[in-house]
Amino acid sequence: MSGFIAGGLVPSNSVPGSHINSDPFWPSIxxxxxxxxxxIDSSVTPARLETAVVAAIISVNRDLAKWRAANLxxxxxxxxxxxxxxxxxxxxxxxxYVRAVxxxxxxEVCERYRGYDSTASGAKNADENMPTIDDYRRDQRWAIRDFLGKSRTTVELL
Structure with missing residues:
Protein backbone atom coordinates (compact mmCIF):
# COMPACT_ATOMS: atom_id res chain seq x y z
CA MET A 1 0.00 0.00 0.00
CA SER A 2 1.34 3.41 -0.95
CA GLY A 3 1.08 6.63 1.07
CA PHE A 4 1.10 8.71 -2.12
CA ILE A 5 -1.80 11.16 -2.51
CA ALA A 6 -1.83 12.72 -5.97
CA GLY A 7 -2.99 16.31 -5.70
CA GLY A 8 -5.21 15.61 -2.73
CA LEU A 9 -5.67 17.71 0.35
CA VAL A 10 -3.61 16.87 3.40
CA PRO A 11 -5.87 15.33 6.04
CA SER A 12 -6.11 17.69 9.01
CA ASN A 13 -5.00 15.02 11.45
CA SER A 14 -1.75 14.47 9.52
CA VAL A 15 -0.25 17.79 10.59
CA PRO A 16 0.46 17.79 14.31
CA GLY A 17 0.46 21.24 15.88
CA SER A 18 -1.31 22.84 12.97
CA HIS A 19 -1.20 26.34 14.45
CA ILE A 20 1.66 28.80 14.25
CA ASN A 21 1.97 31.36 17.00
CA SER A 22 4.04 34.50 16.88
CA ASP A 23 3.97 37.38 19.33
CA PRO A 24 1.20 36.86 21.93
CA PHE A 25 -0.49 40.05 20.68
CA TRP A 26 -1.31 38.43 17.32
CA PRO A 27 -3.66 35.49 16.73
CA SER A 28 -2.28 32.09 15.84
CA ILE A 29 -2.50 30.98 12.22
CA ILE A 40 -3.08 24.24 -1.23
CA ASP A 41 -2.86 20.52 -1.93
CA SER A 42 -0.57 17.85 -0.54
CA SER A 43 2.19 18.60 -3.04
CA VAL A 44 3.14 21.37 -0.60
CA THR A 45 4.51 19.52 2.40
CA PRO A 46 3.64 20.63 5.93
CA ALA A 47 7.26 21.73 6.47
CA ARG A 48 7.27 23.90 3.34
CA LEU A 49 3.90 25.39 4.23
CA GLU A 50 5.15 26.16 7.72
CA THR A 51 8.21 27.91 6.28
CA ALA A 52 6.02 30.04 4.01
CA VAL A 53 3.66 30.95 6.86
CA VAL A 54 6.52 31.87 9.20
CA ALA A 55 7.96 34.19 6.52
CA ALA A 56 4.49 35.67 6.00
CA ILE A 57 3.98 36.28 9.72
CA ILE A 58 7.38 37.99 10.00
CA SER A 59 6.55 40.27 7.06
CA VAL A 60 3.05 41.19 8.25
CA ASN A 61 4.15 41.68 11.87
CA ARG A 62 6.88 44.07 10.72
CA ASP A 63 4.36 46.04 8.66
CA LEU A 64 2.12 46.37 11.70
CA ALA A 65 4.82 46.83 14.38
CA LYS A 66 4.14 50.55 15.05
CA TRP A 67 0.39 49.94 15.24
CA ARG A 68 0.93 47.05 17.67
CA ALA A 69 3.28 49.13 19.85
CA ALA A 70 0.75 51.98 20.06
CA ASN A 71 -2.00 49.58 21.09
CA LEU A 72 0.18 47.83 23.65
CA TYR A 97 -4.50 40.21 9.83
CA VAL A 98 -5.19 36.58 8.94
CA ARG A 99 -5.91 37.57 5.32
CA ALA A 100 -2.62 39.45 5.07
CA VAL A 101 -0.72 36.42 6.40
CA GLU A 108 5.49 32.48 -1.24
CA VAL A 109 4.09 29.04 -2.04
CA CYS A 110 3.34 30.06 -5.66
CA GLU A 111 6.82 31.51 -6.10
CA ARG A 112 8.54 28.43 -4.70
CA TYR A 113 6.51 25.82 -6.57
CA ARG A 114 6.52 27.35 -10.03
CA GLY A 115 10.10 26.28 -10.77
CA TYR A 116 9.86 22.53 -10.15
CA ASP A 117 9.08 21.60 -13.75
CA SER A 118 11.56 23.14 -16.17
CA THR A 119 9.89 21.73 -19.28
CA ALA A 120 7.78 23.85 -21.62
CA SER A 121 4.68 23.01 -19.57
CA GLY A 122 6.50 24.15 -16.43
CA ALA A 123 7.37 27.50 -18.00
CA LYS A 124 3.77 27.89 -19.16
CA ASN A 125 2.50 27.11 -15.64
CA ALA A 126 4.95 29.63 -14.17
CA ASP A 127 3.61 32.29 -16.52
CA GLU A 128 0.05 31.40 -15.53
CA ASN A 129 0.97 31.72 -11.84
CA MET A 130 2.49 35.18 -12.19
CA PRO A 131 -0.86 36.99 -11.95
CA THR A 132 -1.71 34.81 -8.96
CA ILE A 133 1.51 35.79 -7.20
CA ASP A 134 0.87 39.44 -8.02
CA ASP A 135 -2.73 39.11 -6.86
CA TYR A 136 -1.62 37.61 -3.55
CA ARG A 137 0.92 40.40 -3.02
CA ARG A 138 -1.70 43.03 -3.88
CA ASP A 139 -4.26 41.47 -1.56
CA GLN A 140 -1.66 41.33 1.22
CA ARG A 141 -0.96 45.07 0.81
CA TRP A 142 -4.69 45.85 0.70
CA ALA A 143 -5.37 43.85 3.86
CA ILE A 144 -2.59 45.71 5.68
CA ARG A 145 -3.75 49.11 4.42
CA ASP A 146 -7.36 48.30 5.35
CA PHE A 147 -6.14 47.15 8.78
CA LEU A 148 -4.36 50.48 9.28
CA GLY A 149 -7.31 52.47 7.92
CA LYS A 150 -5.28 53.81 5.01
CA SER A 151 -6.35 54.30 1.42
CA ARG A 152 -5.44 51.48 -0.94
CA THR A 153 -4.17 53.93 -3.53
CA THR A 154 -1.26 56.31 -3.39
CA VAL A 155 -1.28 59.04 -6.01
CA GLU A 156 1.59 61.39 -6.66
CA LEU A 157 1.67 64.33 -9.03
CA LEU A 158 4.83 64.50 -11.05
Missing part, protein backbone atom coordinates in the same frame (compact mmCIF):
# COMPACT_ATOMS: atom_id res chain seq x y z
CA UNK A 30 -4.35 27.73 11.60
CA UNK A 31 -2.47 25.84 8.88
CA UNK A 32 -5.44 23.60 8.06
CA UNK A 33 -7.68 26.61 7.54
CA UNK A 34 -5.00 28.35 5.46
CA UNK A 35 -4.57 25.23 3.32
CA UNK A 36 -8.32 25.10 2.73
CA UNK A 37 -8.70 28.84 2.06
CA UNK A 38 -5.85 28.93 -0.46
CA UNK A 39 -6.62 25.45 -1.88
CA UNK A 73 0.97 51.27 25.10
CA UNK A 74 -2.78 51.96 25.22
CA UNK A 75 -3.23 48.85 27.39
CA UNK A 76 -4.43 46.28 24.87
CA UNK A 77 -2.58 42.98 25.29
CA UNK A 78 -3.99 41.17 22.24
CA UNK A 79 -5.51 42.12 18.91
CA UNK A 80 -8.82 40.68 20.11
CA UNK A 81 -8.82 43.25 22.96
CA UNK A 82 -8.67 46.23 20.57
CA UNK A 83 -12.20 47.58 20.09
CA UNK A 84 -13.57 47.53 16.57
CA UNK A 85 -16.22 46.29 14.22
CA UNK A 86 -16.98 42.58 14.43
CA UNK A 87 -17.77 40.23 11.55
CA UNK A 88 -18.79 36.63 12.26
CA UNK A 89 -18.04 37.21 15.93
CA UNK A 90 -14.43 38.26 15.32
CA UNK A 91 -12.76 41.63 15.04
CA UNK A 92 -12.55 43.08 11.54
CA UNK A 93 -8.82 43.61 12.16
CA UNK A 94 -8.39 39.95 13.11
CA UNK A 95 -9.88 38.94 9.75
CA UNK A 96 -7.59 41.41 7.95
CA UNK A 102 -2.60 34.02 4.13
CA UNK A 103 -1.94 36.14 1.05
CA UNK A 104 1.76 36.53 1.87
CA UNK A 105 2.05 32.76 2.43
CA UNK A 106 0.11 32.07 -0.79
CA UNK A 107 2.49 34.24 -2.79
Missing amino acids: DLDSLRETLR AAGFTTLADVPGTEILGKSERLHL ECAAGA
